Amino acid sequence: MRRLTLALIAASILLSGVLPAKSQSGGELHFVLRAEPKTFDPMLVDEEASETIRFLTGGVLIRVNRKTQALEPELAASWKVSQRGKKISFHLRDGLSFSDGTPFSAEDVAFTMRKLLDPNLHSPTGDSFRSSEGSVRVAAPSARDVIIEFPAPVAGLERLFDQVAIVSSRSPKKETAVLGPFTVAEYKSGAYVLLKRNPYYWKKDAHGQRLPYLDSIRLDIQQNRDLELLRFKRGEIQLINNLDASYFENLAKEEPAAVRDIGPSLDAEHMWFNQVPAAPIPDFKKKWFRSANFRLAVSEAISREDLCRVVFSGHARPAVGPVSPANLFWFNRSLQPHPHAPQEALRRLQQDGFRFDGHVLRDGEGHAVEFSIVTNAGNKSREQMAAMIQQDLEQIGIRLNIVTLDFPSLIERISRTFDYELCLLGFVNVDLDPNGQMNVWLSSSSNHQWNPEQKSPATPWEAEIDRLMQAQASTPDQNQRKRSFDQVQKIVWDQQPFIYLVNKNALAAISPALANTSPVVLRPQTFWNVESLYFSNQGRGVGQ
Amino acid sequence: MNTIRQIAAVLLGIIFLATLFAGAFAPAPYAKQFRESPNASPSRMHLLGTDELGRDLFSRLLYGSRVSLLLAPAAALLATSIAALVGGLAGYAGGWLERIAMAGTDLSMSLPWLFLLLTVRAVLPLNVPPAASLLITFALLGLFGWAASARVICAGARSLRNSDFVLQAKACGCPSLRVLARHVLPNLRPALFAQLLISIPVFILTEANLGILGLGVSEPLPSWGGLLRGLENWGAVQANPWRLAPLLLLLIVVSCFQLILPREDFAA
Numbered sequence: 019m020r021r022l023t024l025a026l027i028a029a030s031i032l033l034s035g036v037l038p039a040k041s042q043s044g045g046e047l048h049f050v051l052r053a054e055p056k057t058f059d060p061m062l063v064d065e066e067a068s069e070t071i072r073f074l075t076g077g078v079l080i081r082v083n084r085k086t087q088a089l090e091p092e093l094a095a096s097w098k099v100s101q102r103g104k105k106i107s108f109h110l111r112d113g114l115s116f117s118d119g120t121p122f123s124a125e126d127v128a129f130t131m132r133k134l135l136d137p138n139l140h141s142p143t144g145d146s147f148r149s150s151e152g153s154v155r156v157a158a159p160s161a162r163d164v165i166i167e168f169p170a171p172v173a174g175l176e177r178l179f180d181q182v183a184i185v186s187s188r189s190p191k192k193e194t195a196v197l198g199p200f201t202v203a204e205y206k207s208g209a210y211v212l213l214k215r216n217p218y219y220w221k222k223d224a225h226g227q228r229l230p231y232l233d234s235i236r237l238d239i240q241q242n243r244d245l246e247l248l249r250f251k252r253g254e255i256q257l258i259n260n261l262d263a264s265y266f267e268n269l270a271k272e273e274p275a276a277v278r279d280i281g282p283s284l285d286a287e288h289m290w291f292n293q294v295p296a297a298p299i300p301d302f303k304k305k306w307f308r309s310a311n312f313r314l315a316v317s318e319a320i321s322r323e324d325l326c327r328v329v330f331s332g333h334a335r336p337a338v339g340p341v342s343p344a345n346l347f348w349f350n351r352s353l354q355p356h357p358h359a360p361q362e363a364l365r366r367l368q369q370d371g372f373r374f375d376g377h378v379l380r381d382g383e384g385h386a387v388e389f390s391i392v393t394n395a396g397n398k399s400r401e402q403m404a405a406m407i408q409q410d411l412e413q414i415g416i417r418l419n420i421v422t423l424d425f426p427s428l429i430e431r432i433s434r435t436f437d438y439e440l441c442l443l444g445f446v447n448v449d450l451d452p453n454g455q456m457n458v459w460l461s462s463s464s465n466h467q468w469n470p471e472q473k474s475p476a477t478p479w480e481a482e483i484d485r486l487m488q489a490q491a492s493t494p495d496q497n498q499r500k501r502s503f504d505q506v507q508k509i510v511w512d513q514q515p516f517i518y519l520v521n522k523n524a525l526a527a528i529s530p531a532l533a534n535t536s537p538v539v540l541r542p543q544t545f546w547n548v549e550s551l552y553f554s555n556q557g558r559g560v561g562q
Numbered sequence: 563m564n565t566i567r568q569i570a571a572v573l574l575g576i577i578f579l580a581t582l583f584a585g586a587f588a589p590a591p592y593a594k595q596f597r598e599s600p601n602a603s604p605s606r607m608h609l610l611g612t613d614e615l616g617r618d619l620f621s622r623l624l625y626g627s628r629v630s631l632l633l634a635p636a637a638a639l640l641a642t643s644i645a646a647l648v649g650g651l652a653g654y655a656g657g658w659l660e661r662i663a664m665a666g667t668d669l670s671m672s673l674p675w676l677f678l679l680l681t682v683r684a685v686l687p688l689n690v691p692p693a694a695s696l697l698i699t700f701a702l703l704g705l706f707g708w709a710a711s712a713r714v715i716c717a718g719a720r721s722l723r724n725s726d727f728v729l730q731a732k733a734c735g736c737p738s739l740r741v742l743a744r745h746v747l748p749n750l751r752p753a754l755f756a757q758l759l760i761s762i763p764v765f766i767l768t769e770a771n772l773g774i775l776g777l778g779v780s781e782p783l784p785s786w787g788g789l790l791r792g793l794e795n796w797g798a799v800q801a802n803p804w805r806l807a808p809l810l811l812l813l814i815v816v817s818c819f820q821l822i823l824p825r826e827d828f829a830a
Contacts, residue, residue, distance in 0.1 A: 268797035328600050328615060390688040398794065405615055405781045409595050419689055420781045427684035438688060 043231035045553040047532070049257040049545070050246045051237045055211065058193050058202060060183035061134050064142040066541075067239075073542055074213055074235060076183025077197020077220075079108055079127065080176055084538045084546035087346050087450060089176055093122070093184060093197060093220075103171035103494030108164045115218040116186045116195040124158035129187035131156045131166055143181045146453075147172060173491045173499060174451040199230040199549040211237040221549055231552035247527075250276075256529035257544045263333045263399070266525045275530050282335045283524035283539045284342045284447040287403065288516045289391065289440055291316075293469040295476075297436040302385050307439070311370045313514040315363035317356045320410045324358075325520050329402045333525055337518035339507045340458075344521070344539040345450050348500065350507040355518075360413050367414070379415030388417040389439040392431065395422035400442055403519065407442075432467065441467075448541060452490060452503045459487050459506060468515045479513050570821035577815060581628035588621035593782035601798050610804045613792050617782075623808055626784035630766050631815065633700040638761035640704030645711030646747075646754055652712075653719025654738075654746050664716060670709040678706070679772065692783040699778055703765050711757040718753045722746050763816040770812065786812055 055067040060076050063069050079094040091097070094108040114122040134144040135154045147154070152169025159165065172178070189195035194202060199221070200213035213235040221229045238255070240246060247265050249255045251272065261269070261277070270277045291307035292299065306312045322336035336355035341348050364374055371382030379387040391407065393400045401422060408418040418440075423431070431438045447454070457465045461472040461480045475481035483506050490502035510516065524539040533554040537544045545551065580587060589609065596602075596616035604611045610619035652663030679702055686698060722728055722745075731741050770787035772778035779785040789808035792798070799805045 264795050264797065271797065324597050328595075328597055388689065390690075392688060398791070401781065402615060406595065406597075408782065409593070419691060421688050421690075422780070423684050424680050427680075430684075 043227070043552050044233045046234045046236055047232050047257070047545075047548075047551065048236050048238065048255045049259075050240045050249070050255055051211065052241055052243075052246075054208060054239055058205075060185065061130075061139060061141040061143055063181075070237070070542060071202065071211060071213075072181075072183050073198075074200045074545070074548060075196045075198040075202060075216075077122075078180055078182055079110075079184065080179040082177060082180045082450070082540070084540040084542075085536060087540070089180075093127075097176060099175055099494060101167075101171075103173060103175050104169075105165065105167045106175055107166075110162045110164065111220065112162060114197065114220045116189055116197055117201040117216040117218055118186075118189050118191060118195040119218060120186055120189045120195060122184070122186075122197060123161045124164045125161075126184055126187045127164045128156045128158040130182065130184045131164075133185070134182065146178050146181070147175075171492055171494060173453050173494065175494070177451055200235055203234070208239055210239060213237070219549070223550070230549035232548070235548075250527055250529070253529065253531075256532050258527040259541075259543045261525040261527055263330045263522075263525065266333060266527075267331050269527055273527075273530075276527050278526045278528060278537050279333055280524040280526060280537050280539050280543065282342050282344045282521040284344050284450075285522055286337045286340070286342060286445045286447070286518050287400070287442070287520050287522065288337070288445055288518045289407075289442040290468045290516045291440050292432075292436060292438055293476075293515070294436040295469075297438075299437075299439060302381060302383060303389060303439065306381065306387070306389075309370055310513050311366045312372075313517065314356070315366040315414070316411065316416070317514050317517045318359045318363040318366070319414050319416075320407055320517075320519065321358040322355055322519055324410075325403055325406055328406065329399050330520065330522060333523040334520040335523070337521045339510050339518055340445075340455060340516065341452075341503075341507060342447070342521045344524075345447075347496075348450060348452055348503060350504040352504070353507060353511050356511075356514075358410075360410075363414050374415045377415060378417075386417065387415065388419070390419040390421050391440040391442055392421045392423055392428060392438050393442040394425045394428050400444070404442055433464070433470070450540075452487070452499070452506070456487060456491065459483050479509050483509055567822050570818040573814065574818045574822070577627065577811070577818075578631060581624055581631055584621075584624035584628050588618070588624050590618040590621050592617065592621045592625040592784050594618070601801065603802050604804050610807050611802045613805075614795065614798070619789075619792075619805065619807070622784040622789060623811065626786055626789050626808065627811060627815075629696060629779060629783065630769060630786040633696065634762050634765040634769065635758075637700040637704035637707065637765045638758050640701070641707040641761050641765075642711055642754055642758045644705070644708035645715050645757060646750070648708065649712035649715030649717075650719050650742070650747060650750060653716035654723055654742055656720065656723060660716065660720070664713070667709045667712050667716075670706075671713075675706050676771075679703075690780075692780045695780045696783060696785070699769060699772065700765070703768055707761060707765060707768070711761065714753055714757060715750060718750050719746055722749055759819055759822070763819045766812065766816065 051067045051070060053065065053067045055071050056065055057063060057068050058071060060072045063072050078092050080097060081090050081092045083090050093111055093114065095111045096109045098107045099105070100107070108127065110122070110124060110127065116122060131154070133139065134141050135147060136144070147168065150170035154169070155167040157165045184197055186195040196216060199216055199219050201216050202211065203214035204212035215230055215233050219229055223229060243262070243265065246255070246258060247269065250258055251269070266277055266279070291313060293304070293307050295304070297304065326332060326334040326336060335343070338353045338355050339350070341350065343349050367374070367379065372387065373380050381387060391404050393404055401420070404420045408420060411418050432441050457463045460466060461469070461475040461484050464470050466472070469476055472480070475484055486502045486506045490499040493499060524537070524543055526537045526544045528535045528537065528544055531553055533552050534547070534550045535544060536547060538546060540546065589607065594617060596612060596618070598616065599612055600614055600616040602608055602612040602616070608618050608620065610623065613619055613622065648663055648667070652660040682702060690698065728741060728745055731745055766786060769778050769785060770790050772787055778787040786808055790812070792805055793809065
């Protein structure tokens with residue numbers, strides 16, 4: 019009994035440190051949207067600003083916990099996937115209401131899914147559910163049960179519901195009737211979006227206090243990142259997501275308590291050689307670029323550690339492949355980044371008939387090895403990476419010309435005219451599941467950048483990637499999918515169609531006035547647990 | 563006033579000479595990356611410190627100044643020559659030729675040249691060595707930068723067209739080309755000289771602007787535009803104020819060019 023009392027006292031002390039007193043709740047959180055939200059309709063979201071609004075206002079059946087990356091029940095108390103990923107059944111929580119007070123039921127889920135999967139709506143969220151031709155059957159056998167049947171198995175089906183914000187079938191104001199912690203109260207185009215606390219939000223804290231703690235969130239629309247940093251320093255905003263390394267360092271000197279390096283993000287910087295057969299480049303260069311030995315040699319000649327240390331001030335990690343180590347389940351842990359080994363690179367090149375005379379590398383026909391790297395103008399870190407790669411390749415006698423192009427010209431070259439040799443760009447990954455990368459790895463896809471839209475796979479290893487990607491997409495067994503995608507990662511590591519360079523760290527700034535923060539690498543980094551954030555009495559902030 | 567002009571000319575001369583013999587003064591190759599010491603403060607080894615990639619800033623400033631100071635006058639000479647040809651002929655001939663030439667000049671001035679330069683750069687071959695990209699950049703600046711000067715020259719030639727000595731030369735049966743070469747052009751020389759000197763800092767600044775957009779001279783060759791991009795990292799500038807040296811040198815050079823211009827040439 020004494021032990022139990024002590025445990026209760028300890029638990030209450032612990033909770034009092036984590037949870038705010040009633041007087042500490044309230045206040046207005048400020049941060050910045052870097053673009054105008056294109057829509058407030060959760061079904062039509064296809065860019066980051068609208069995605070932020072959807073995350074803060076939308077209630078979903080299942081949520082991916084941004085910290086553990088595991089699935090957690092939200093509006094659905096439980097769910098079950100059956101028929102090898104063709105069918106999913108939800109059992110909903112009881113007694114929930116939309117922000118306008120109308121009750122939530124299975125009819126709302128059925129209404130949302132029917133609307134979302136209507137081909138005429140062209141919903142980007144709905145598109146991710148479409149695995150094959152045929153209609154989707156949605157049924158609500160009771161007020162708390164929903165059954166959805168797809169014409170073919172959908173890999174990673176339950177994860178897709180993290181993006182599906184349920185809308186009301188009965189409320190007259192569908193845009194403002196939400197199930198998330200906040201609701202849109204005011205919007206001034208080009209200026210701000212004001213979100214107010216949803217008084218009917220269903221979650222409560224351990225004390226039984228209804229969440230969220232904050233009264234409102236003001237999202238100022240502002241593109242200029244210098245101004246964003248300045249406003250943070252002034253205390254006008256309390257959060258910054260996706261900080262650049264230079265801004266991070268700048269802020270760290272002035273406010274070390276405000277900056278957070280969360281570790282490697284899902285995003286990667288990578289480059290690839292043009293392997294398109296019809297590309298307007300000389301045949302001898304096409305021969306170099308199609309050689310795995312050549313690509314591996316270039317990869318090994320680059321010092322990824324130097325790129326991380328010099329360009330990103332240490333806020334990056336050498337990249338291994340298409341999956342970042344931040345992706346806890348799907349990352350193939352048996353792979354390591356290619357080491358910086360110029361001598362090994364030269365040995366590989368000699369195997370392919372190249373000769374190095376101490377200054378210039380020549381191929382078997384006597385051509386000096388020289389090619390260009392294109393990247394988008396104005397991206398300082400990529401320009402710096404290109405300059406460092408230029409010096410690294412010079413060590414093995416390769417002359418690299420750096421060309422920076424405005425973005426439309428660059429896209430024209432890499433996707434229409436194919437008039438380029440090597441391209442350096444970034445890969446922004448928002449989806450943990452490999453299905454999100456289908457359009458990159460299938461040889462028939464237009465995003466198969468090194469040689470897109472192939473009628474049949476040009477190489478045996480591309481055929482194998484096609485097979486493995488199809489295999490992982492057609493089974494609901496996560497372990498089997500993982501085995502297939504691990505093999506894809508291994509093939510990419512061996513063949514280097516994309517030469518992965520670095521995974522930038524997720525960097526954020528959080529005002530010390532904001533409590534209960536727990537930034538993570540997944541989007542939205544700093545406010546994924548927005549309902550639990552509150553202003554502490556210490557520190558500063560406009561919210562108090 | 564003459565003393566100030568002389569000081570400006572001497573200062574420009576010193577800067578020109580220092581950049582011309584950059585190899586003798588530079589402590590390190592401009593492209594060499596000292597990766598262990600990026601953003602280093604000034605030291606005996608690196609007089610102005612290093613940039614983000616660890617390259618010696620003093621060496622890059624010397625070589626970058628050579629690039630900007632030698633090629634900007636060349637581009638200015640090209641632009642002024644085109645302006646002299648178009649403006650001189652149009653102003654002297656008058657009539658429909660002047661109207662067409664000035665309409666072309668107005669059109670040229672109204673075009674968004676920055677975007678045109680971006681477009682032209684985008685369609686150029688990719689495998690262009692840095693030195694060639696440098697020449698292309700300044701050649702484009704010269705080819706596109708003649709319009710404003712052409713208007714000034716045209717106005718000058720027009721005023722000369724009906725002057726007494728030109729009318730007298732024509733009345734004496736002097737052929738038009740001879741009148742243009744012997745009587746009109748020599749009298750336009752002060753205006754041409756002024757336009758040439760005005761164009762030099764304009765082209766230096768344009769290249770700097772292109773550099774800030776990442777579209778000027780390609781890596782690893784330095785230029786003032788590329789060096790000024792280093793100022794974007796204000797934290798590094800605060801840590802090492804000597805990184806402002808390219809900006810200071812640019813201000814000195816542009817001011818010197820303005821100071822050495824004779825006032826009467828401006829009037830022309």
